[in-house]
Amino acid sequence: MSADTGETPVVESARRKRTRDRLIDAAYDVFAEHGIAAATVEQITEQAGFTRGAFYSNFESKEELFFALADRENQVRFDRLEAGLTAYLPERGQITTDQISGIVRDFLGLQPDNRSWCLMQSEFQMLALRDPEVGKTYISGENRAMSMLGARLDELVAMVGLRFTMDSRELSQVLGAIYSDGITRVMLAGSSNPGPDTIDEVSDTIARIVQAFTEPIPA
Amino acid sequence: MSADTGETPVVESARRKRTRDRLIDAAYDVFAEHGIAAATVEQITEQAGFTRGAFYSNFESKEELFFALADRENQVRFDRLEAGLTAYLPERGQITTDQISGIVRDFLGLQPDNRSWCLMQSEFQMLALRDPEVGKTYISGENRAMSMLGARLDELVAMVGLRFTMDSRELSQVLGAIYSDGITRVMLAGSSNPGPDTIDEVSDTIARIVQAFTEPIPA
Structure with a gap:
């Protein structure tokens, strides 16, 4: 994927880490508010300001x-x-x-x-x-x-x-x-x-x- | 209540214990199957073969x-x-x-x-x-x-x-x-x-x- 954007792997990896961190932060808030079982991937991505695609390219x-x-x-x-x-x-x-x-x-x-x-x-x-x-x-x-x-x-x-x-x-x-x-x-x-x-x-x-x-x- | 039926307190108490035991048995099965949060009083009384009244005269x-x-x-x-x-x-x-x-x-x-x-x-x-x-x-x-x-x-x-x-x-x-x-x-x-x-x-x-x-x- 880094080949497509022309970014170096280092930049890609730092950006990837930021995305993951924001998704983890958002998950903490959503899980705390709704419980883990009731929380949806949509709520987490919305809270983090990302798309479902961003979620699934980072977490299964x-x-x-x-x-x-x-x-x-x-x-x-x-x-x-x-x-x-x-x-x-x-x-x-x-x-x-x-x-x-x-x-x-x-x-x-x-x-x-x-x-x-x-x-x-x-x-x-x-x-x-x-x-x-x-x-x-x-x-x-x-x-x-x-x-x-x-x-x-x-x-x-x-x-x-x-x-x-x-x-x-x-x-x-x-x-x-x-x-x-x-x-x-x-x-x-x-x-x-x-x-x-x-x-x-x-x-x-x-x-x-x-x-x-x-x-x-x-x- | 025992005055209404004319039963002695001992009989009443033995019957009461049996009712409670059956409700507890039923609760075990219903909680195990559906989880405690999802389980309803109706499911428990139905499993035990009692009415809601029997439930609430034994448990709050x-x-x-x-x-x-x-x-x-x-x-x-x-x-x-x-x-x-x-x-x-x-x-x-x-x-x-x-x-x-x-x-x-x-x-x-x-x-x-x-x-x-x-x-x-x-x-x-x-x-x-x-x-x-x-x-x-x-x-x-x-x-x-x-x-x-x-x-x-x-x-x-x-x-x-x-x-x-x-x-x-x-x-x-x-x-x-x-x-x-x-x-x-x-x-x-x-x-x-x-x-x-x-x-x-x-x-x-x-x-x-x-x-x-x-x-x-x-x-």
Whole structure:
């Protein structure tokens, strides 16, 4: 296609990325307003100011667009976690439960978009449960994310002379489950600006688990 | 109402329980087939062979019926867990990770209804996230269940001279989160008869967490 317009692949690729980003932004708004099942490709392209053709030259389906949205949202949260971890990195071999709680509490400090995102994830998970093909893509995406997180956590704790006593992928899955469960309970309790108590509770639980499965690397 | 029919309160109450049970059975089938949001009170009463009047003299709404269904399903799982725990109770102070894995593996052995129930729970959680009133009832029900489970686990491990080093309600919440996450991943992976590997993985994780937060009661 770049041959037709005479554009270089670099320009084409930057433009393509902008188009994709605008479609993902639009999808976020449309999914949040109407729900994923009810949202149509037309609503998304209209919101983004594109044609259906632009949509289908970038995404095969609404589901594929959701996966792109999820990748972006996960990356934002991953970067934020990593920044928090790096900022708090303690002295060698001295990470305490309180320090871990602090990192998690900061990370859990719910952004304004979290309620929408939490709803979207719940709905998408349900759609994935009903559709085996979507389910398989969903679960391999999650497995990839957990392996990435686990590997990064391994590197980070090794920097301060620590290591996990549970496989880091498994530990990431555990922490992810407690985190999702905690966020969901905060949301269910009926507040999009949850009080400090609930967040502190989830943070302390995560900190206790991390502490229980961390040990100094023997000299 | 029992004055009109001349029945004793005991008979009335037994009949009332049968009516409620039949409505709950019918709701399970209708929710499983159509989803909770799409299901109507008419579909449920028709399936149960009752009138709308019978429905509304027992339940205020579809949501209240779902809570009654959830109570019953949770009780079944709770009883099954307790039976498993009692059967496996080890020698005093000697519970091992392998024994805990065994109990959890048996408990996780998915019944035929688990896929439907997992879908229903996901959908209901989403409805609860969207409706603050339903959300509050949902979360207090879950908190009650977790406190009950925690208290029972305390008693059970005390019988073999052990105690938890984490508050048992908090521990129950953690185990519940890992369990739900595990079941959901098994379902997402696309099988209603998941292979032994996945169940073993979840069981081992839960066992490791329980082991890490259990200690002998000092003499």
